Amino acid sequence: MVSTDLILCQDRFLLRQRWAPMVNRYEFFLPGDDGRPGEPICFVEQKRVTFKEDIRFYADETKSLEILRIKARQRFDPAARYDVTEADGTRIGQIQKAFGASLLRSTYLLYDETGEEVARAQEQSLWVALLRRLWDVFPYVGAVSDWVPIPYHFEFKRGDELLGIHYRQPFKFRDTYTIDLSFDAERTLDRRLVLATSVGMDALQAR
DSSP: OOOOHHHOOEEEEEEEOOOOTTTTEEEEEOOTTTSEEEEEEEEEEEEEOSSOOEEEEEESOOOOOOOEEESSSSSTTTEEEEEEEESOOEEEEEEEOOGGGGGSSEEEEEEEETSEEEEEEEEEEEEHHHHHHHHHHHHTTTGGGGGOOOOEEEEEETTTTEEEEEEOOSOOOSOEEEEEEEETTTTOHHHHHHHHHHHHHHHHOOO
């Protein structure tokens, strides 16, 4: 059974969405030598019909061992902070969507357990972000936009320092993302917080 210690010492992950009615589900893997999903390390589930967002991370799909949780502080607040905690409630950090900056390109702020900003994740290309927004404006076109391989790529940065990248793999039936934190060689950014943010960037935008 995978522990959080394994997650903390990794630099590359694969995130894949699993389809299920009325619930968001995801799987995290360590990439194999060929770049394909290797060892599974985490199973994630979010109930859609809740008054507050509640996303649980488990060691595997039996859900016998919870390892992380994302919980909204307020109901229906686009600028709300989300607490990222261990199963016992110990805070790891926080995630917040930067509402103003996200009008042009989606931006998420990452905070440590004390509430200090430690990084931000922002769509890599302004022009691609604007194209996606324009695409969703047109009737019928927006309904099929997820089937078109428009890039959905993010960079994790601390100031001007690049810590990692998160990119959507094209031409996949289910949303699949590669997360590469090898730029952060000293692992100054908590990998658990990055995994929580990566799920949040999909689930909290209802992608």
